[in-house]
Amino acid sequence: MSPDTMILRALREAGLGGVSGASLAKDLGVSRAAVWNRIEELRRHGYDIEASPHLGYVLRGSPNALHGDDLMARLPRNRVIGRDVRVFSETTSTNDIIEKLARDGVAEGSVVFAETQTRGRGRMGRQWHSPTGSGLWFSVLLRPRLRPSAATQLTVVSAVAVARAIERETGLRPDIKWPNDIMFGQKKVAGILLELGAELDRIRHATLGIGIDVNVDPAELPPEVREVATSLRAELGRVVDRASLATAVLRELDHLYQRLGDGDFHEIGDDWMRRCSTLGRRVVIHIGDRRVTGRAEALDDEGALLVRTEFGTIERIIGGDVTQEKAP
């Protein structure tokens, strides 16, 4: 744990009670002057830290910015997801960075955020717009013990984690559109891109890319995106704290991913179904050149969508582009 992570964790745990410089110096194994230097540095980053003669240091406020050390300080100690968190000001795509870490043999759970991406990716090779500083654009390295055919379980878990975190932080309850779009009505607020490095029967690693339009002003987006996109700020009418939401997503993801590993997919799938706007609707799905039309009936044990076609047969869909009829 870095000194800044330790200091911020101690300050958050102490709350308004404060923590003394002597105690911080002891925990870090450095002088009180060195603690003071780190505190000054954190203040320069926008942390409002009061030095009180009686209470010691008290954290009064945090900047609406992303700092890896602070995000780690806000996460549980025994976490898998977020065991390492890095924040870049700009990358091509956070998935690219995680891919590189994966090939270097880094353990699962590393997370990379970027304030903006120059080549953010959506599904099917599409572009993803990442306006600077107003969204959460991040990727997570996973090494799940799943067969490639069960990889859809990961997007189900991720969609539930994002939806729950948004609900917790804003009180709003978004829908999930199969497999992994987070929507308010017909407008998308967050998307998930899962990329796999696999052999035929084994996932070597999975890169989970998540994009959330937190405080994005829809006017910042290109016209064709603007019509189908929204942001939490646009829905809520106020700015949302990105660091707090990022922490909430990583906590949920850590919790659900560990439950997935314990074999509890079924229960997560049930929550997904309750939040899903696709089930029960008529859908048209484009998979490459194919087109499947029918009624979305259920999710199976591997996260695939079961669609009853117009011919009465059940098609098992693992991907593709879904158009669903509007709510009745």
Next chain:
Amino acid sequence: MSPDTMILRALREAGLGGVSGASLAKDLGVSRAAVWNRIEELRRHGYDIEASPHLGYVLRGSPNALHGDDLMARLPRNRVIGRDVRVFSETTSTNDIIEKLARDGVAEGSVVFAETQTRGRGRMGRQWHSPTGSGLWFSVLLRPRLRPSAATQLTVVSAVAVARAIERETGLRPDIKWPNDIMFGQKKVAGILLELGAELDRIRHATLGIGIDVNVDPAELPPEVREVATSLRAELGRVVDRASLATAVLRELDHLYQRLGDGDFHEIGDDWMRRCSTLGRRVVIHIGDRRVTGRAEALDDEGALLVRTEFGTIERIIGGDVTQEKAP
């Protein structure tokens, strides 16, 4: 096309009839002195090129070595597989180089050979031994329009290509053990490792790694490998020309891959079945912690193995470790 590829292609096409320096100079758009310099360079690489006053240049013999320019000169002009061929003296793994090219957006068909690999990979994270200069260790970049669930088709195509090329070059007829081991009896002579970069419903690229123990002396291999491995030289009692075999594999692969793209998997699958030692046998398959026992009955349209279990049900196997009973 590089000057050396053009010269070697012209020499091979001319055969014993030879080709004049003036004609080569004209084709290359350089002086006859420049052609002479390239010929000298090729001679230093071991090409036996005679300069006859009447015939011009005649290629009398080629070194038993791998040169990218020469391998390209031996391949058809309108190929996809082998549109670019590079030979490294040493790499970690040729799959690593192809992965990097794939991420850089290089078109499919690039091939990378290495004289030796320091971290050659087999299936399931196993090590692959690549003694220097005595085998063919290479990888091919593919961008197939296949769903991830049909990726087994690629290993079927590759196994047939390798088996056919070995048969053409040596007259020996190896067996195929599902899905992609090339065997003489109980001993493996070549292996194939397919690695995918994929989304849920789309293969972005596939890296096809092929290792053939051409002239490997089994004594060069570690004891535990020696007992289950053989080489073409060991089976045949003579050294096999590696460049000629490499060209034969790439030609077959190019042919079969284009047929796969045309929707002719069925016919390739039929040839696979004729060459396969697994079908009809009792097999035990380990997939992670699972174990399936039964009789291998057929290959399905996506290249999966259909096994009739001891309970009478059919299991569809897409990977795993196969142990098959010996021939009756």
